[in-house]
Amino acid sequence: FDKASEDVHKLTYKPSNNELLSLYAHFKQGTVATPPVYRKTQPTVLFIGRAKWDAWNNLKGILCCVITLLFIYN
Numbered sequence: 001f002d003k004a005s006e007d008v009h010k011l012t013y014k015p016s017n018n019e020l021l022s023l024y025a026h027f028k029q030g031t032v033a034t035p036p037v038y039r040k041t042q043p044t045v046l047f048i049g050r051a052k053w054d055a056w057n058n059l060k061g062i063l064c065c066v067i068t069l070l071f072i073y074n
Contacts, residue, residue: 025055
């Protein structure tokens with residue numbers, strides 16, 4: 001998982017926004033686990049913050065070991 005996390009920064013292409021959201025969500029679920037109950041609504045990054053929270057929240061309840069495997073093999 002740690003190596004996969006580092007390798008993400010070495011990609012030779014720019015991932016799409018959906019791929020980035022998926023990577024973010026899997027990383028957060030694998031390291032922090034369950035997202036906070038509410039969305040943080042900071043005005044400057046409102047849209048991006050909500051998209052990130054939604055992507056992470058969609059993985060709520062999935063075991064950490066499953067998420068880390070999905071992160072590694074995606």
